[in-house]
Amino acid sequence: MTIKAVVFDIGRVLIEWEPERFYDAKIGKSKREALFREVDLHGMNLGVDRGDDFKGAVYALADRHPEWADEIRHWHDSWLQMASPDIPHSVRLMRELRQNGVPVFALTNFGVGTFELAKITYPFFSEFDRAFVSGHLRTIKPEAEIYAHLEQETGIAPKQLLFTDDRPENIEAAAARGWQTHLFTHPQTWADRLVSEGLLTAEAAQ
Template identity: 55%
Template sequence: MPRPEAVIFDIGNVLITWNPERIYDQVMPDRAARERLFDTVDLHGMNDRIDRGAPFRDTVYSVAQAYPEYEALIRLWHDRWIEMASPPIEASWQILRGLRGRGIPVFALSNFGIDSFAHAETHYPQLGEFDRRFISGHMGVIKPEARIYEMVEEATGLSGQQIFFTDDRIDNLEAAAARGWQTYRFADPGSGPAGLAEALRCAGLPVA
């Protein structure tokens, strides 16, 4: 297997923790009540629309208005979003910086809204450290749809095994692997960075 020419990182749960349920568990100690909220309101589907480019606040508040009994809770998706997207996974950033410092291009490929990404940048200046960023809200398509991977290939001139991609979601990785990309599933913030470092070494990349 050839050595990859670039490494592509997902952001959520690879570089920055993404856990909306944690915030809802804090404000809704009754776990059954929180589960009813998520069963009744498709909050992750709402987030997918934002990741495709829909306006962040307007989308969340519109869904909230449609469910008066949950309105205040749904608005938290916008109002306390940065708490859902925290903390950064520092060991992953160290790997990214090590690769970049050794001349390996590092890109982001992430399902992220236009407004929510801009908001994240105000809290995480390290989001500017990529050589190139592919953010779904700006692209108008989300993982794991084939088109988003095609767009990355078209923009970078890389394809197949020239690309090493890490993501926490198996469906996103399967779509990339179907195009011949080398992939690694990032398991969790605790063990994920060590496994990623080893996978990168096995791919022939320099990892400190």
């Protein structure tokens, strides 16, 4: 069946998202390992992705762990350093698809506040035909509700959606609904898939 729209995850597909790398540079690997072992930073971030207030969630966690308060607050105060840089080849592919008349959607686990912050730094966040952001929808991948929301809002049949994401569980959830999927590991393999589907020429996918 012909692909009618392409759906992009954002983190680790269009921009890098490496909190551990940031903290390794900031406080050293051993201290970072202790921090992440003792404080559920990723759990807190999932709450933000579900719609919790960004600064409020980070600072509340810091208050509960005063021994790590400064380090935890970096999750808010230095967030853009964790979510950078962009992945240029992936961004080019997104733009080439749109120029070729292919609708492009974002389906992303992202907080309301962090998404708005990132839009300032990354103009292409405003270039999607539509962005389905978990913080607004209050459901996250791989929960069925977020995929159903995109299907209902776009009116596109699952088999006509091609979705790329870096997390296998998110890909599996989409595939279970009948979506066409691609596990993102590198921009070039994604480019090759887009060419093989006839969505881009080899030249456009470079």
